[in-house]
Amino acid sequence: MKETSRGRVYLVGAGPGDPELLTLRAARLLREADTVVHDRLIHPGVLEHARPHARLIYVGKEGGGDSVHQEDIHAVLIAQARLGRAVVRLKGGDPFVFGRGAEEALALEAAGISYEVVPGLSAGIAVPASAAIPVTHRDLSGEVTFATAFRAGGAPDWSFLARAQTLVLFMAGQRLEETTTALISAGRAATIPAALVEAGTWEHQRVVEATLGDVARQARQAGLGSPALLVVGEVVSLRARLASLTARR
Amino acid sequence: MKETSRGRVYLVGAGPGDPELLTLRAARLLREADTVVHDRLIHPGVLEHARPHARLIYVGKEGGGDSVHQEDIHAVLIAQARLGRAVVRLKGGDPFVFGRGAEEALALEAAGISYEVVPGLSAGIAVPASAAIPVTHRDLSGEVTFATAFRAGGAPDWSFLARAQTLVLFMAGQRLEETTTALISAGRAATIPAALVEAGTWEHQRVVEATLGDVARQARQAGLGSPALLVVGEVVSLRARLASLTARR
Structure with missing residues (x-):
């Protein structure tokens, strides 16, 4: 009291x-x-x-x-x-x-x-889920890393982030090209599946699914902006197999 | 319908x-x-x-x-x-x-x-929070990795996990000694703060806070078991500064 x-x-x-x-x-x-x-x-x-x-x-x-x-x-x-x-x-x-x-x-x-x-539901888990992307999967990914593309006090450790089985990047809507280029330069394959989810779980949610090498171009073409979250990893490929979940968005 | x-x-x-x-x-x-x-x-x-x-x-x-x-x-x-x-x-x-x-x-x-x-609240975020540990912090950690210590199809990539600024290991109550040893062998400093949280957010939650090198011994001494989650990283040190939150547990 x-x-x-x-x-x-x-x-x-x-x-x-x-x-x-x-x-x-x-x-x-x-x-x-x-x-x-x-x-x-x-x-x-x-x-x-x-x-x-x-x-x-x-x-x-x-x-x-x-x-x-x-x-x-x-x-x-x-x-x-x-x-x-x-x-x-x-x-x-x-x-x-x-x-x-x-x-x-x-x-x-x-x-x-x-x-x-x-605590509240983190976008890092709930947003990929709403785009039919499980951040972990028994065969495809035994870990998931959340990070931001830009931060106070310098760039993130891209060589570490490039090794993440599943990487979820917050605030990825801005400077997406720079982010994907940094990951590829640090060793992540340009062919790995990637998805950008704009306004995840909101009524106007939009998703662009591509490869890491092409997601920035496709997102720009589709006019996606902020707020957005980037998911990189083999788990993104499950999206096509979880067709019912995808159909609902 | x-x-x-x-x-x-x-x-x-x-x-x-x-x-x-x-x-x-x-x-x-x-x-x-x-x-x-x-x-x-x-x-x-x-x-x-x-x-x-x-x-x-x-x-x-x-x-x-x-x-x-x-x-x-x-x-x-x-x-x-x-x-x-x-x-x-x-x-x-x-x-x-x-x-x-x-x-x-x-x-x-x-x-x-x-x-x-x-989606539901993941233990990976809510359990550290209930032990007064923020998994990210502007100055101390710009990323957080969730992983399991043991998985189907072989050991995790310890050299990757050893580089995580904040590492949250699920199902860490069993074979904790083996886990902490693997992280230290892979290059994580034994002196880094670590906490084991048993039954996080439940009425009977218990926490052992130590260094990575000593947390397994102290958890064993305190009799902590499963389910438990291990948090490794400088963010664990915030726990002492968030004294009001800690006092409530």
């Missing part, structure tokens, strides 16, 4: 898009929240769980830019909690998978704010 | 344990199911969503053995669907992450059975 009276922040994963992929806990916390602080890529159907009088604060970053600084988000969370409010910090996917949730948790910890982390 | 009348199988991820980490869709499908076919590691609170008169069929594999053959599970799913039933095939974690969901989907596809895949 003491904790409630002085406010608390819930770092909640909203999943990849589709509102029914929210967890029961996330839905309950949204129903109970006084304040909801949310990103750009949150489906409107998810926000509908919030009470009509809950305060919604939008802190989205447009197009990968830093229109809202991370430190400002921390300040909002801390200020709302100090007003004694139950604050849901709603993040796309899972808070701890490229979500900067760890930074927000550390900031709350440092400020002495009570908080809790509620 | 036609599809319903001839039965349908939903391959549903139940998440890592905690019943509130179920998705809204999984809960709805359980409420609507005529038959629920489930594994061993499904929390009783998850099964409570099923209707009182739903038929529950247990197909769990004890201790990693093959007490129920995969082909028999396929046969059960196909037979139940052909009786015109709505069948929920409930799997721990996510169906496509080491869950053999791809094999089940392919078997249903081959049998001409209508099916759908409903």
Whole structure:
């Protein structure tokens, strides 16, 4: 009770898009929240769980830019909690998978704010699944690696990523050509199957399936943009065999 | 309507344990199911969503053995669907992450059975989170690899896994010493932080945090067993800094 009276922040994963992929806990916390602080890529159907009088604060970053600084988000969370409010910090996917949730948790910890982390469905698994791509398969892939194509503090270790049986690259919609070229230069075969999934699990989801060497060209031709996720590996070939799942998209 | 009348199988991820980490869709499908076919590691609170008169069929594999053959599970799913039933095939974690969901989907596809895949929270993300370990962090890890320590058709590529910034090994409770030794032999520093999480997100969750070189000994001393997940990487060190999260377990 003491904790409630002085406010608390819930770092909640909203999943990849589709509102029914929210967890029961996330839905309950949204129903109970006084304040909801949310990103750009949150489906409107998810926000509908919030009470009509809950305060919604939008802190989205447009197009990968830093229109809202991370430190400002921390300040909002801390200020709302100090007003004694139950604050849901709603993040796309899972808070701890490229979500900067760890930074927000550390900031709350440092400020002495009570908080809790509620995992959500990561796009890294749910988005390939919605395109009929299992990220692991007994015969084809015994591991899966999630990474981002671009990151603070330099390029990723392409020679490592080129060896991943299944590689899932987040934020792959921009500079896709550069990404696929880097993987091929680092040793990944240009003939390996690859798929780019735009807006995975959303109503307007689109998929381009090709080889690693050709996926950037085909995606450009089809006009695919952000947000998108790139899947590279033999598992992509299962997509054709899981025809019923594919037909539904 | 036609599809319903001839039965349908939903391959549903139940998440890592905690019943509130179920998705809204999984809960709805359980409420609507005529038959629920489930594994061993499904929390009783998850099964409570099923209707009182739903038929529950247990197909769990004890201790990693093959007490129920995969082909028999396929046969059960196909037979139940052909009786015109709505069948929920409930799997721990996510169906496509080491869950053999791809094999089940392919078997249903081959049998001409209508099916759908409903992703669930993977233990690979939610279990480290419940032990206050973010699998990625802006400064410490730009990628995360999920793998199993043992697999059909030979050993994993330890030299690849030894290079993962964050490595999450499923089914790590058995032969942990062998696993950590293999990683160190393949070049991973024995001093890197590592944590073994037993029964992650369940009420009786236990965590041993140590170095990669010492985690097997400490886990044995503490009596940790299966199911367990091993996390290796600098991100494990965040656990101490996320003290509030740790205190709650």
